[in-house]
Amino acid sequence: MARNTNPSELRAAILDEARECLIAEGYLSLSMRKIARAVGCTATSIYLYFQDKDDLLHALINEGMERLHNQLLGSLDGVQDPVQRCHKLCRSYLEFALENRQYYEVMFLLHPAHMKRYPKELYRRARRNLDLFADALAAVKGRPGSEEKEDLRSAHVIWAQIHGAVSLHHSQRLDVNIDVLGFMDAVVDNAVGHLLCKQDEAS
Amino acid sequence: MARNTNPSELRAAILDEARECLIAEGYLSLSMRKIARAVGCTATSIYLYFQDKDDLLHALINEGMERLHNQLLGSLDGVQDPVQRCHKLCRSYLEFALENRQYYEVMFLLHPAHMKRYPKELYRRARRNLDLFADALAAVKGRPGSEEKEDLRSAHVIWAQIHGAVSLHHSQRLDVNIDVLGFMDAVVDNAVGHLLCKQDEAS
């Protein structure tokens, strides 16, 4: 590759190609040499701009987290009813998972032993997505502030429900007789419905 | 390795070593050469008894499925109440997942692109585990036989809930502030509670 005065140009090209390759073929076939070949440099050149393969992957994961965050925020636009907001968040998360399969996989499905620890600062940003759920749940109960811990747990329960469904779907473990979209509807209903149930109990 | 008259002896040794290695170090560090070294033969000898690495892994997955099946069946022993039976199944599944982490990972977490298709016959056996859930659900509703499809879907919803929780836990994506056991209790309660909710509605 020709010498490059602008030092960030190659870095951007690598990231672009990595993203494209990820989306097109999945993270399993993401190889340093393959990216390099497509970008027109050598595999070791990537190490000039990324500490290692994980570092490159972390950058992509972060991109995905930002996209998800924006999508979640967008889904709340103009929605006032607390329960409705929870519902919107769930559907939006689900939509993201189904429409950005490869992103979702590196973000939430990739086994951590495959990768070194996700950097603290990036984690903090990603964590905002979970907070969105927890906040929405707190709003449902009306009394904000208190019971933070319980809201966090409830957010995790909902997350686990949807993530589990997506995870089974992506890994093709759902029975063939299952209608995927109908199943996903049931999953969201169950995740949010559980709240309404508890809500009813409380009132 | 010395010549072996009994042809299945080496095969058993390989399988034993593979299982041990899986449990001790996880499927990521399962390598043909490593297994062979531990067993005292060469890597290519494994191909005399297993079609490829996936075939070997399938054998281990099947083992896990059988163990899970026995555990699930055992948990129902002497339990009559239909709702209780659902509860027992959930707790038993959860217990298996937490206590047999490495098995669970190859059984339910391993990305299918990592592996060739799970053989049909083995799948049929594994599928019995899901059927256990579906049957238990059907019993709750009282009217057995009808609504099979809905029971299957409900079983998947519950499965997704628990699997999601386990999956997030195993991949260390649960927030550090979450008490794992308490969280898992909430998850099971939610999964089964959802049934009771519906049950109440119906009556």
Place this chain on the structure above:
DNA sequence: CCGTTAACTTTACACTGTTAACCGAAAAAT
């Protein structure tokens, strides 16, 4: 014009799963 800096490449290492060719001892056949 020379010396330094730094962008990029070459080479190499230790791995991975897997195939093809080979070896040699046991079993079968003559």
Place this chain on the structure above:
DNA sequence: ATTTTTCGGTTAACAGTGTAAAGTTAACGG
């Protein structure tokens, strides 16, 4: 009893993988 065949197991090799160390060469500062 000697030859032939079978087959359990090994060796060598291929095409990959991520990555560290060393080498090259173009651009820039004095």
